[in-house]
Amino acid sequence: MPPVSDFTLACPIPISDYPHVLLAHGSGGRLMHDLIARMFAAGFDGLGLDAAHDAAVVPVDGTRLAVTTDSFVVHPLQFPGGDIGSLAVYGTVNDLAMSGAQPRYLSVGFILEEGLPMETLWQIVCSMRDAAERAGVHIVTGDTKVVDKGSGDGCFINTTGLGTLAADRTIAPGAIQPGDAILVSGDLGRHGIAIMATREGLTFESAIESDAAPLHAVVRDLLDDGLDVRCLRDLTRGGLSSALNEIAEASGYELQVDERQIPVREDVRGACEMLGLDPLYVANEGRFVAFVPAAQAERALAVMQAHPVAEGARQIGTVGDDTEGDAVVTLTSSIGVERILDMLSGAQLPRIC
Amino acid sequence: MPPVSDFTLACPIPISDYPHVLLAHGSGGRLMHDLIARMFAAGFDGLGLDAAHDAAVVPVDGTRLAVTTDSFVVHPLQFPGGDIGSLAVYGTVNDLAMSGAQPRYLSVGFILEEGLPMETLWQIVCSMRDAAERAGVHIVTGDTKVVDKGSGDGCFINTTGLGTLAADRTIAPGAIQPGDAILVSGDLGRHGIAIMATREGLTFESAIESDAAPLHAVVRDLLDDGLDVRCLRDLTRGGLSSALNEIAEASGYELQVDERQIPVREDVRGACEMLGLDPLYVANEGRFVAFVPAAQAERALAVMQAHPVAEGARQIGTVGDDTEGDAVVTLTSSIGVERILDMLSGAQLPRIC
Numbered sequence: 195m196p197p198v199s200d201f202t203l204a205c206p207i208p209i210s211d212y213p214h215v216l217l218a219h220g221s222g223g224r225l226m227h228d229l230i231a232r233m234f235a236a237g238f239d240g241l242g243l244d245a246a247h248d249a250a251v252v253p254v255d256g257t258r259l260a261v262t263t264d265s266f267v268v269h270p271l272q273f274p275g276g277d278i279g280s281l282a283v284y285g286t287v288n289d290l291a292m293s294g295a296q297p298r299y300l301s302v303g304f305i306l307e308e309g310l311p312m313e314t315l316w317q318i319v320c321s322m323r324d325a326a327e328r329a330g331v332h333i334v335t336g337d338t339k340v341v342d343k344g345s346g347d348g349c350f351i352n353t354t355g356l357g358t359l360a361a362d363r364t365i366a367p368g369a370i371q372p373g374d375a376i377l378v379s380g381d382l383g384r385h386g387i388a389i390m391a392t393r394e395g396l397t398f399e400s401a402i403e404s405d406a407a408p409l410h411a412v413v414r415d416l417l418d419d420g421l422d423v424r425c426l427r428d429l430t431r432g433g434l435s436s437a438l439n440e441i442a443e444a445s446g447y448e449l450q451v452d453e454r455q456i457p458v459r460e461d462v463r464g465a466c467e468m469l470g471l472d473p474l475y476v477a478n479e480g481r482f483v484a485f486v487p488a489a490q491a492e493r494a495l496a497v498m499q500a501h502p503v504a505e506g507a508r509q510i511g512t513v514g515d516d517t518e519g520d521a522v523v524t525l526t527s528s529i530g531v532e533r534i535l536d537m538l539s540g541a542q543l544p545r546i547c
Numbered sequence: 548m549p550p551v552s553d554f555t556l557a558c559p560i561p562i563s564d565y566p567h568v569l570l571a572h573g574s575g576g577r578l579m580h581d582l583i584a585r586m587f588a589a590g591f592d593g594l595g596l597d598a599a600h601d602a603a604v605v606p607v608d609g610t611r612l613a614v615t616t617d618s619f620v621v622h623p624l625q626f627p628g629g630d631i632g633s634l635a636v637y638g639t640v641n642d643l644a645m646s647g648a649q650p651r652y653l654s655v656g657f658i659l660e661e662g663l664p665m666e667t668l669w670q671i672v673c674s675m676r677d678a679a680e681r682a683g684v685h686i687v688t689g690d691t692k693v694v695d696k697g698s699g700d701g702c703f704i705n706t707t708g709l710g711t712l713a714a715d716r717t718i719a720p721g722a723i724q725p726g727d728a729i730l731v732s733g734d735l736g737r738h739g740i741a742i743m744a745t746r747e748g749l750t751f752e753s754a755i756e757s758d759a760a761p762l763h764a765v766v767r768d769l770l771d772d773g774l775d776v777r778c779l780r781d782l783t784r785g786g787l788s789s790a791l792n793e794i795a796e797a798s799g800y801e802l803q804v805d806e807r808q809i810p811v812r813e814d815v816r817g818a819c820e821m822l823g824l825d826p827l828y829v830a831n832e833g834r835f836v837a838f839v840p841a842a843q844a845e846r847a848l849a850v851m852q853a854h855p856v857a858e859g860a861r862q863i864g865t866v867g868d869d870t871e872g873d874a875v876v877t878l879t880s881s882i883g884v885e886r887i888l889d890m891l892s893g894a895q896l897p898r899i900c
Contacts (some may be wrong), residue, residue: 205665206664206669209665209666212595212665214662214664214665215661215665215668216661216663216664217661217695218693219659219693220691220692221661222692229691230689231603233672234672234689234691237675237676238672238675238676238686248686250652252609252651252687252709254607254612255608255609255707255711257608257614258609259607259709261687261688262654262688262689263655263689263690263705264640264656265656265692265705266692267692267698276553298605299603299605301603301614303616303617303618303656303705303707304571304618305618305703306568306573307568308568308569309568310567311564311568312560312566313562313565313566313879315586316590317588318586319586320590321591322591322626326591330711331583332605333591334585334614335602335603335614335615336587336591336616337615337616337617338572338573338579338583338587339573339619339701339703339898340570340572340573340574341620342570342897344697345622345699346698346699346700347694347699348693352616352618352656352690352705352707354616354705355708356607356612356614356709358607371811404667404841502813531860543692544693544694544695545692545847
């Protein structure tokens with residue numbers, strides 16, 4: 195048995211600034227971005243970790259496979275419109291879809307806390323079964339661990355997904371061109387507000403249900419229609435603003451969006467105001483942005499709107515000029531003022547997925 | 548958004564007997580076996596979950612891929628001979644190897660608890676990097692979640708592995724024949740005792756280090772040598788006894804083993820006596836059993852003994868007759884008495900991996 199790593203490399207996150215892991219390191223914003231870029235990309239350097247995409251693409255005997263992994267720690271386990279089980283299936287299916295892959299297989303790893311009601315576990319399993327059927331994927335292998343009471347929180351689930359990539363095309367920030375149209379698939383913020391309302395015991399006139407849904411079918415139709423889909427990204431932790439900032443950084447182009455075009459339901463907007471949240475930073479689990487050439491925007495919107503999961507699709511902006519390395523997302527606000535839309539820097543909504 | 552599952556199926560685990568999840572449901576013994584067989588296999592029925600193997604085999608464009616997933620919740624995070632990072636790499640690499648696959652790619656999902664020292668996380672990342680290099684696998688994608696203090700326990704890691712299967716051969720309990728030799732790759736119980744000693748603050752004359760190690764190279768050599776390897780299984784949670792009972796049940800043959808041939812180091816045996824543990828039930832992370840035709844046993848042992856990770860390989864028993872469905876493992880004890888070696892029924896060592 196050779197010795198375990200001698201840790202000769204210094205920790206790439208400055209210990210003086212961040213001696214401990216914070217909730218914000220998992221919230222989809224700036225700190226998580228830094229943790230991935232500095233620690234994981236450095237630690238796994240040369241091993242092929244690709245931190246910039248929703249899914250990695252690996253070659254296997256001539257086939258290009260998309261691989262993605264996601265752990266789900268949402269609290270509470272059940273909420274209006276879904277539960278941790280459906281979320282764990284759709285979240286991973288959507289990450290595969292965003293790379294242009296056809297989702298095929300999922301693995302599932304449960305970390306259960308001693309004392310979880312057996313009936314709750316069964317409801318989660320049934321929910322995963324239904325979600326997998328709806329998404330057309332097969333759950334092919336699994337693992338179960340149990341931790342002692344107080345060392346977990348009911349149930350955590352990891353799903354890892356495998357998908358096949360049909361054509362040798364790249365759907366990624368690097369394919370974006372100046373002038374491309376930026377489309378969003380529907381109204382924002384419902385997932386985050388559904389979770390927060392359940393957590394805080396808030397009630398609204400009408401229930402706000404999570405938008406959690408599988409997006410593989412609408413993506414498949416966009417690709418089958420022959421559209422030049424440049425980049426896709428689902429809007430999860432950190433919401434629209436974090437997704438756009440990541441894409442701006444990876445593509446090198448300024449992204450210009452118009453707040454007046456970004457759909458947010460009135461009840462969601464009201465709940466956000468009450469809770470002190472900005473809907474552009476709130477998590478979604480069934481929404482995505484698509485980048486297509488401006489001339490194809492109308493056609494792409496028509497394809498999207500034909501699917502119930504994207505019937506509210508709209509164009510929200512345009513790709514601007516080369517920023518020479520800076521990540522710049524410019525927002526024209528509801529009163530017509532331009533400002534920079536920054537990445538989330540703290541932890542707005544922990545344990546949202 | 549269609550409704551979430553209506554839970555029309557009754558929970559297949561009797562709620563009156565098990566209203567809550569117990570630690571034993573994750574300990575590799577009888578209760579975990581029942582949970583997988585009744586709840587997960589039933590809940591995911593028709594979706595292809597194959598609970599009986601370490602890895603699932605799925606077809607992708609003509610290639611047979613092995614897929615396996617494992618979550619690691621070991622406590623403490625660091626122990627003599629390894630840490631949760633090396634364990635998370637070797638555990639999944641070994642599950643792939645046991646199906647005869649060449650391990651290729653890993654995904655990694657971290658669930659961190661708020662307050663984990665950043666330096667500890669970096670040590671775990673370095674350990675994973677070293678282990679992946681040693682095992683020849685690439686970590687291609689990852690995910691990070693952070694839970695609030697008190698809702699986790701430092702660090703949990705899921706790794707999911709992909710491997711390629713070279714030939715159209717099946718290495719599984721179903722390939723076992725009466726008269727086959729049962730080989731074990733080395734002395735048992737070191738991993739479990741290393742963890743327990745660290746947890747309980749015990750010291751021994753010489754340190755007992757975990758046996759955690761990657762087994763892909765010795766398996767590859769067994770296959771490359773042209774041996775008719777019938778079945779392989781690594782000995783993790785539940786130890787040798789649980790692995791043999793699972794194989795006895797899946798193969799339908801009685802397995803006869805001789806305790807006097809089962810290697811256990813004297814210091815491990817002493818520690819087991821002190822802690823009230825049976826080494827045949829204690830976890831290992833770098834040991835496996837191999838089933839080969841009796842006439843090939845000597846050759847297989849020679850191949851195994853050429854590897855440091857299996858230099859203590861021995862034959863420990865023989866496959867007996869068809870049991871017509873019952874799982875029977877017969878142990879000839881150190882004083883020559885025959886008894887049934889049952890599957891672990893409670894939770895001997897929680898959070899050992």
